[in-house]
Amino acid sequence: MEKESTRMGIEDISKSYIYPDTELDRTEGEAIEAARKLYKQPIKDPDSWLEEDISRNILLTTADAIINWSRRSSIWPINSGLACCAFEMIATAASRFDISRFGMEIFRPSPRQADLLIACGTLTWKMAPTYKRIYEQMAEPKWVIAMGSCAISGGLFRHSYSVVPGINLIIPVDIYIPGCPPRPEALLHGIQALQNKIKHQSIAKKKEQS
Amino acid sequence: MTLALPATEISAKLEAQFPGSLVESSGNTIVVKPESIFQIASFLKNTPGFDFDYLNFITAVDYNTYFELVYYLVSLEHNHGLILKTRCTDRENPTVPSVVSLWNGANFQEREVYDLMGIKFEGHPNLKRIMLWDGFQGHPLRKDYKIQ
Numbered sequence: 001m002e003k004e005s006t007r008m009g010i011e012d013i014s015k016s017y018i019y020p021d022t023e024l025d026r027t028e029g030e031a032i033e034a035a036r037k038l039y040k041q042p043i044k045d046p047d048s049w050l051e052e053d054i055s056r057n058i059l060l061t062t063a064d065a066i067i068n069w070s071r072r073s074s075i076w077p078i079n080s081g082l083a084c085c086a087f088e089m090i091a092t093a094a095s096r097f098d099i100s101r102f103g104m105e106i107f108r109p110s111p112r113q114a115d116l117l118i119a120c121g122t123l124t125w126k127m128a129p130t131y132k133r134i135y136e137q138m139a140e141p142k143w144v145i146a147m148g149s150c151a152i153s154g155g156l157f158r159h160s161y162s163v164v165p166g167i168n169l170i171i172p173v174d175i176y177i178p179g180c181p182p183r184p185e186a187l188l189h190g191i192q193a194l195q196n197k198i199k200h201q202s203i204a205k206k207k208e209q210s
Numbered sequence: 211m212t213l214a215l216p217a218t219e220i221s222a223k224l225e226a227q228f229p230g231s232l233v234e235s236s237g238n239t240i241v242v243k244p245e246s247i248f249q250i251a252s253f254l255k256n257t258p259g260f261d262f263d264y265l266n267f268i269t270a271v272d273y274n275t276y277f278e279l280v281y282y283l284v285s286l287e288h289n290h291g292l293i294l295k296t297r298c299t300d301r302e303n304p305t306v307p308s309v310v311s312l313w314n315g316a317n318f319q320e321r322e323v324y325d326l327m328g329i330k331f332e333g334h335p336n337l338k339r340i341m342l343w344d345g346f347q348g349h350p351l352r353k354d355y356k357i358q
Contacts, residue, residue, distance in 0.1 A: 126343055159357055161350040162342065 064202050071115075071141065072103075072198040075191075078114035079107040080134065083121025085148040085181040092184040102191055111137040116194070117171070118187075122150035122157055123164040135171045143198070145190055146173045149180045156180070212284055212291040214238035220260070220292065227253060239293040244279075247296045248307040248333075254283060254292070255312050261285045262292065265313035268320060270327045272353045277304050277329055298329065308334040326351040 077099075081089060093099045093107060108114040111134045123131060135144070146167055149155030154165035164170060174197060177190040214237075221235035224242075231246035242250050254262045262283035271278045281294040298304035308331035309316045320331045321340040328349030331337055339346065348355055 161355070161357055 067203055068199050068201060072195040075102075075104040075116045075143070075194075075198075076106050076108050076114050077104055077116040077118050078111050078134070078138065079109045080117070081120055082123055082127070082131075083150065085120035085151070088181045088184055088187060089118055089120045089147065092187045097184040097188065099188070099191070102188070102195065104191065111135075112139060114138055115142045117142065117144045118147055119144060119151040119167045119171075119173070120147040120181075122155070123167050123170065124162050125164055126162065128164050128170050131167070132170050143174045143194055144171055145175045145177060145187075145194060147177045147179075147187060147190070148182055149178065152176050152178065212289055215290045215292050217292070220254075224250060224253070233297065238291070239295060241295045241297065244296045244298055244306045247279075247281075247294070248309060248312075251281070251283075251294065251309050251312055254294070259288075261287045263287065265309065265315050266291070268309075268316055268323060270323045270329055270351075272327065272351065274353050275299070277301075277327065279306060279323070279329065281309070304329045305332055306330070307332050308337075310334055325349070328352060 081087075091097060093105065099105055104116065111117075115138060117135055117138065119131075135142070144167075146152050150157060150163070151167045154160070154163050157163035158165045167173060175190050175194045177186055179186050182190070217235040217238050217240045221232055221240055224240070225232055228246055228250060231243050231250065233241040233243060235241065251262075254260045262285050264284045264286050266282040266284050267280075269280050271280065277298045279296045279298070281296075282291060283294055284291045296306060298306060306329060308320055310320065310331075311333065317335070318340060320334055321337060323329050324331060324334075324337055325339040325341050326349055338344070342350070350357075
């Protein structure tokens, strides 16, 4: 008696659907069968004509040129914001200014995977040892951008008891971007300046260490 | 909006309860002697009708000749507030009784006042620096603090 009433209940619910399960299974099966009949041949690679031309060519370059090209075209910045300049960095990374146009949209949360430290904001003495450690955890080659007055020189807080007057006391800096805060355009300009700097580096000469 | 209690009424009661402990009172501010701050705070917290069960903040001001500590007391029950002040003239070793045993929220704020202004709170369970690091020399919000 009880079993029968349960089964009745299930049937009642299935009737209330617009498409019953049997109907959905049937349409799915039809679509799969149609696809199996239709897709018999592999689709040709639309770029396959390229291979013929390139295979007949030799490209010559220097090691420096190809290494620097690959390094500067894919800089991975570390996802670290010190103070309010970080919001300009976030705006630069977002859709309106779009840092990915320069091949650096992948902000890494781990210093081990990053090669650019954008020091955006005020560095306090309490934070300084930690920040130094973050820099040291990054793998070579690595670059540092000092963004904004505070990172360059301590800025407004230079004479404060708690602020580092310039992050170049702690870590070596490649590019300085002035402003309080710099606009996203300025950060993009600084990034291009860094790319230009990388372009002219040489693997034979090791980067100067502080 | 919290109602500011008129200080004159309270000061009359305090004067009767703790003779000679008041320095001055005006508006909604009462200034008391530092040695009697704990007794007065305890009285204000526990007396029915006052019931200052919430300490909004503690801060300190350096007036060069003396330090002034400001306590803003609020009663959540009656929705009224009072500003309690005390003054330390000793610059070398200013000491005030702690009110942590009355309001636990005073713990971090007294540590901050100690850290930046150098005022010691007697009876504080853990009086050490909170913002600046261990080994920092001096108390930077004092007017006579010199930056190296």
